[in-house]
Amino acid sequence: MPSVRPAYSTSSGAGAGDTKARYRRILRFAAWNLAVTWWFELFLPRVGLARVAERTRAKRMQRFARRFHDLAVELGGLMIKVGQFLSSRLDVLPPEITKELEGLQDEVPAVPFPAIRALAEAEFGAPLERVFDWVDETPIAAASLGQAHRARLLPADIADTGLQNVVVKVQRPGIEAIVDVDLAALRKVGGWLSHIRLVSRRADMPALVEEFALTSFEEIDYLHEAANSVRFAEDFAGDVRVGVPQVVWERSTRRVLTLEDVTAIKITDAEGLRAAGIDPADVAPVFASVMFEQLFTNGFFHADPHPGNIFVTPVPAEAGGQPWKLTFIDFGMMGEVTASTRSGLRKLLIAAAARDGKGLVAAIRDVGVLVPSADTVELERAMTHLFGRFGGMGFAELRDVDPREFRDFGLEFGDVVRSLPFQLPENFLLIIRTMSLTSGVCSSLNEKFNLWDSVEPFAAQLLKDERGNIAQDVGRQALDIASVTLGLPRRVDFLLTRLDEGSLPVATPRLERQVARLDRSSRRAASALVFAGLVIAGAVVRADDAVLGTVLMIASVLPLLHGLWVGRRGV
Numbered sequence: 001m002p003s004v005r006p007a008y009s010t011s012s013g014a015g016a017g018d019t020k021a022r023y024r025r026i027l028r029f030a031a032w033n034l035a036v037t038w039w040f041e042l043f044l045p046r047v048g049l050a051r052v053a054e055r056t057r058a059k060r061m062q063r064f065a066r067r068f069h070d071l072a073v074e075l076g077g078l079m080i081k082v083g084q085f086l087s088s089r090l091d092v093l094p095p096e097i098t099k100e101l102e103g104l105q106d107e108v109p110a111v112p113f114p115a116i117r118a119l120a121e122a123e124f125g126a127p128l129e130r131v132f133d134w135v136d137e138t139p140i141a142a143a144s145l146g147q148a149h150r151a152r153l154l155p156a157d158i159a160d161t162g163l164q165n166v167v168v169k170v171q172r173p174g175i176e177a178i179v180d181v182d183l184a185a186l187r188k189v190g191g192w193l194s195h196i197r198l199v200s201r202r203a204d205m206p207a208l209v210e211e212f213a214l215t216s217f218e219e220i221d222y223l224h225e226a227a228n229s230v231r232f233a234e235d236f237a238g239d240v241r242v243g244v245p246q247v248v249w250e251r252s253t254r255r256v257l258t259l260e261d262v263t264a265i266k267i268t269d270a271e272g273l274r275a276a277g278i279d280p281a282d283v284a285p286v287f288a289s290v291m292f293e294q295l296f297t298n299g300f301f302h303a304d305p306h307p308g309n310i311f312v313t314p315v316p317a318e319a320g321g322q323p324w325k326l327t328f329i330d331f332g333m334m335g336e337v338t339a340s341t342r343s344g345l346r347k348l349l350i351a352a353a354a355r356d357g358k359g360l361v362a363a364i365r366d367v368g369v370l371v372p373s374a375d376t377v378e379l380e381r382a383m384t385h386l387f388g389r390f391g392g393m394g395f396a397e398l399r400d401v402d403p404r405e406f407r408d409f410g411l412e413f414g415d416v417v418r419s420l421p422f423q424l425p426e427n428f429l430l431i432i433r434t435m436s437l438t439s440g441v442c443s444s445l446n447e448k449f450n451l452w453d454s455v456e457p458f459a460a461q462l463l464k465d466e467r468g469n470i471a472q473d474v475g476r477q478a479l480d481i482a483s484v485t486l487g488l489p490r491r492v493d494f495l496l497t498r499l500d501e502g503s504l505p506v507a508t509p510r511l512e513r514q515v516a517r518l519d520r521s522s523r524r525a526a527s528a529l530v531f532a533g534l535v536i537a538g539a540v541v542r543a544d545d546a547v548l549g550t551v552l553m554i555a556s557v558l559p560l561l562h563g564l565w566v567g568r569r570g571v
C-alpha cells in the first residue's frame, strides 16, 4: 500500500519583494564587515594602533563567524555553500571561524513534504504513486539546494534496474531564483573586493565568483550530477576500493534525481567502523590515495568529500579482495584539473615528497600559484628550511608545535612571510577545498595520520610513471628526429605508434630499403642522433626504472641500427 498522500497545492519560489530584500541583506552584511575590516586592519595600523587591531582580532573573527552563521541559516541557498567553503578552509582560516560554520549544513530547515511532492509530480507529469511504490515523507537530509527522501521502486522498475531501495533527491522549490539572487549579490561583493589591493594581488575575485557560479548552476542540474557520477564510476571501473550509486535514469530529471540507496557506515563514524571490524586508521590512507588519484591521475575529482558524502561499505568475504570499499555520493560539485595543471601538480607533489624546496618553488610557479614578482631565491630557502623542520610531520602534529617555532621561522624569513607571494588561480578554489576536506577526514579517522605518509608512496609511483613517460618521449623524439633526417616521415609512423603502445617495433623490409638508399653522411647523422637519444634516455632513467628504460632505448634504436646495417650491406 503506497504511503504517499495526494498532492497539496503549494506556492514556491521567492517573490520579487523577497528577492530584493534578500539581495540587500547580503550586500548590507558584506558592506558592514568590509568596513569593520578596513577600520581595524588598515586604518588603525596606519595611525599607529596596530596593537588594538591585534588584540581584538580573535573576538572580531568570532563575531563575524556567528553573524554569518545566523545569516546563512536564515537565508539558506548559496549562503550555506559559502559557509561550507569558509569552514573547509582549515588551512587559512582560524578555528574560531571554521568551528562556528562547521555544522551549518545540518541546520537548514526542511521543505514540507507537500511542496516536495508538488515539484516531483510536476517534473514527472504524474502522481507520485505512479512513479514510486513508496516514498518516505520524512527527509533523510535537508540540504541547501535540495532534500533527500528514501523510496521504493515500482515492481517494473525493480525488474529493469535490479534495485529496490532508492534515495530520491528533490530540489527546493524556487531554488533557481534564489541562486540567481545570491550570485548577483556575490558578484557585487566580488567587484568590491577586487578594488582592495590586498585581495586583488592574490586572487581574481570576479573570476572566483564566476567559478563558484558555474559550480552552483551545475549543482542545480541533477542530470549533470547523474552524468558526473557515471564518469566518476568509469574512472574507477574495476577498482575494488571505490563504489558509486547506480542512477535510475527513468526516474530522474533536472530537478529530481533517483539513486541506488547505498547507505552504509559514515566514514567518520569510528564506533560503527570498529563494530564492523574495520580499523578507522586503515581507512585514512586508502581514502587519501583515492582522492590523490582523482586529482593527480584522473583529473576529475569529487570537490565535496565531506564526511556526509562518503560511506564505508563492508564487502562480503566471498567477494574476495578488500573487505570494505569507499562509496561516494553527491556528485554535484566536481572539479577538473587540466593536463597542464595536473602535470604541475604532479611535480609539486613529487617535490613535496622529496622535501625538495627548489623543485617545489619551481612547481608552484608552473601551476600559477606564485605571484610573478616573487623573490624565488628567498622562497626556496624558506621552503627548504620548512621541510627540514616540519616536513615529516602530520597536520595533527603540526598543531602541537610550539608557536614560538613558527615565530622564529617568521623572523628568519620575514620578507617571504610578510609578502606571502602566493596567488589563487581560479581553478584552484576547488582543489584547495578538496585537499582541506581530505586532510580533515583523514585526521578525524586517525589523529596521528600523516598526510606525508600517503603522499610519499603516491609521489613515488608518479615519479616512476613520469620517468617512464620521459623515457618514452625521448625514445619517440629520437625516432622522430631520425625519421625526418632520413626523409622517412611516413614510413616510421607505425613504429611511433607501436612505441606508444609499449610494444617493441620491428624493422620492415620497406624501411630497410629506404635506409639502404641513404648516402653515407645521412646514415652517420642518423646514428649520431640515435646515440644522442640513447644518452639522454640513459640520463633520465634512473636505476629503479632500468628495465623500462632499456626496453625503450632498444625500441628506439633497433630498427635504425638494423636499417643502417642493411644499408651497409647495400641491399
Ligand SMILES: Nc1ncnc2c1ncn2[C@@H]1O[C@H](COP(=O)(O)OP(=O)(O)OP(=O)(O)O)[C@@H](O)[C@H]1O
Binding pocket: 105, 140, 141, 143, 144, 145, 146, 147, 148, 167, 169, 245, 259, 260, 261, 262, 263, 304, 308, 309, 329, 330, 331, 332
Ligand atoms: N545514494 C544515496 N544513498 C544513501 N543516502 C544518500 C544517497 N544520496 C544521498 N543520500 C543522503 O542524503 C543526504 C543528502 O544528499 P546529497 O549530499 O547528495 O544532497 P545535496 O543536496 O547535494 O547536499 P549538499 O548540500 O551536501 O551538496 C546525504 O548526506 C545522504 O545522507
